[in-house]
Amino acid sequence: MSHGARVIRTGVSSGGPAAPPPVTVASSSAGSDAELMDGAYFRSCAGMLKVAQMISLLIGFISVNNSPWTDYSAYSFFQIVAMCDLVMILFFYIMHIFRVYRKLTCVSWPLAEFLHYLIGTILLLIGSIVAAAKSYNITGLVAGATFGFLATILCVISMWSSYKVSCITQSTSKYR
Numbered sequence: 001m002s003h004g005a006r007v008i009r010t011g012v013s014s015g016g017p018a019a020p021p022p023v024t025v026a027s028s029s030a031g032s033d034a035e036l037m038d039g040a041y042f043r044s045c046a047g048m049l050k051v052a053q054m055i056s057l058l059i060g061f062i063s064v065n066n067s068p069w070t071d072y073s074a075y076s077f078f079q080i081v082a083m084c085d086l087v088m089i090l091f092f093y094i095m096h097i098f099r100v101y102r103k104l105t106c107v108s109w110p111l112a113e114f115l116h117y118l119i120g121t122i123l124l125l126i127g128s129i130v131a132a133a134k135s136y137n138i139t140g141l142v143a144g145a146t147f148g149f150l151a152t153i154l155c156v157i158s159m160w161s162s163y164k165v166s167c168i169t170q171s172t173s174k175y176r
Contacts, residue, residue: 041096046161050093053154057086060147064131067140074134075141078127078148085120085151092116110162117159125152 041047061082069075092113095101101109128148135141 037097038099046158047093047096049154049158049161050089050096053089053151053158054086054093056147056151056154057082057089060144060151061086063140063147064144067138067144069141070136070138071134074130075144078131078144081120081123081127082148082151085124085155088116088120114159114162117155117162121152121155121159124148124155128152 061079064075064078064082095109101107128145128151131141131148132145135145
């Protein structure tokens with residue numbers, strides 16, 4: 001089943017010697033396998049989303065940590081969930097920047113990241129709800145809960161975009 005004609009360009013023509021391929025901006029920003037870091041991931045939407053998640057989790061953690069607590073169990077749960085999410089997001093961020101997923105092919109990285117976001121988002125939502133309910137209008141605790149909700153929304157967006165890209169794209173690409 002064909003969806004139209006394709007033009008295949010080669011470096012050799014029948015009229016003479018091969019010309020060197022033109023250098024484009026897209027190929028230089030994507031990087032090669034020989035480079036240590038993926039510079040394009042810093043500027044990608046997924047990369048900036050991970051940075052925004054880490055910043056909001058860090059601000060939420062610092063806000064709760066520097067406030068007088070009224071309920072130890074509620075805020076210690078929020079702090080543990082915020083730090084665990086922050087560390088895991090940083091882990092996946094470093095994994096994408098240094099292209100570790102290309103070297104460790106025994107792990108399904110999109111599935112691992114999706115499961116992390118699923119479990120982490122549910123726990124972060126629970127922690128943020130409990131933190132907001134037990135804040136008693138103390139500004140630092142309210143700010144921590146607010147940044148927890150912001151991080152939850154960013155995690156949902158990241159989870160939705162990773163599911164959309166990895167699962168929906170794969171299911172439609174088999175018909176090409």
